[in-house]
Amino acid sequence: xxxxxxxxxxxxxxxxxxxxxxxEFDENIFIRGCNLEGITPLFQQNNFEDxxxxxxxxxxxxxxxxxxxxxxSPMSGEEVEKRIVDIIPKYKKGSLPEDIQHIVxxxxxxxxxxxxxxxxxxxxKSGLVDLLRKFLCG
Numbered sequence: 058x059x060x061x062x063x064x065x066x067x068x069x070x071x072x073x074x075x076x077x078x079x080x081e082f083d084e085n086i087f088i089r090g091c092n093l094e095g096i097t098p099l100f101q102q103n104n105f106e107d108x109x110x111x112x113x114x115x116x117x118x119x120x121x122x123x124x125x126x127x128x129x130s131p132m133s134g135e136e137v138e139k140r141i142v143d144i145i146p147k148y149k150k151g152s153l154p155e156d157i158q159h160i161v162x163x164x165x166x167x168x169x170x171x172x173x174x175x176x177x178x179x180x181x182k183s184g185l186v187d188l189l190r191k192f193l194c195g
Contacts, residue, residue, distance in 0.1 A: 099184030107181035
């Protein structure tokens with residue numbers, strides 16, 4: 058429904074699901090607080106790095122699934138940063154290396170992210186990708 062995107066007062070917040078999975082915050086309380094403020098939360102399942110990887114080719118997506126191994130107990134940010142360099146050698150937490158920005162921000166890679174998000178076999182999902190799909194595909 059593209060009318061949803063015509064409301065300029067609508068705010069979305071993107072955050073990682075791992076903080077709730079580890080019990081650092083109560084997800085229901087957080088969502089209720091967002092709703093009271095008119096904010097729509099968008100969750101990354103589990104980390105922002107999952108969002109980045111979903112833009113990559115099948116080989117790297119499979120490699121990431123092997124690295125992550127389990128979504129039942131998410132890795133810490135330090136562990137994610139240490140392990141993702143197997144796929145993105147220059148990666149530092151909180152930034153996107155210039156040499157891969159074209160991968161994440163191209164139309165082709167967005168289509169790949171949407172396709173990976175639709176794949177039931179891939180456990181990581183992105184609320185941001187879902188929102189972009191709704192915006193672009195109606």
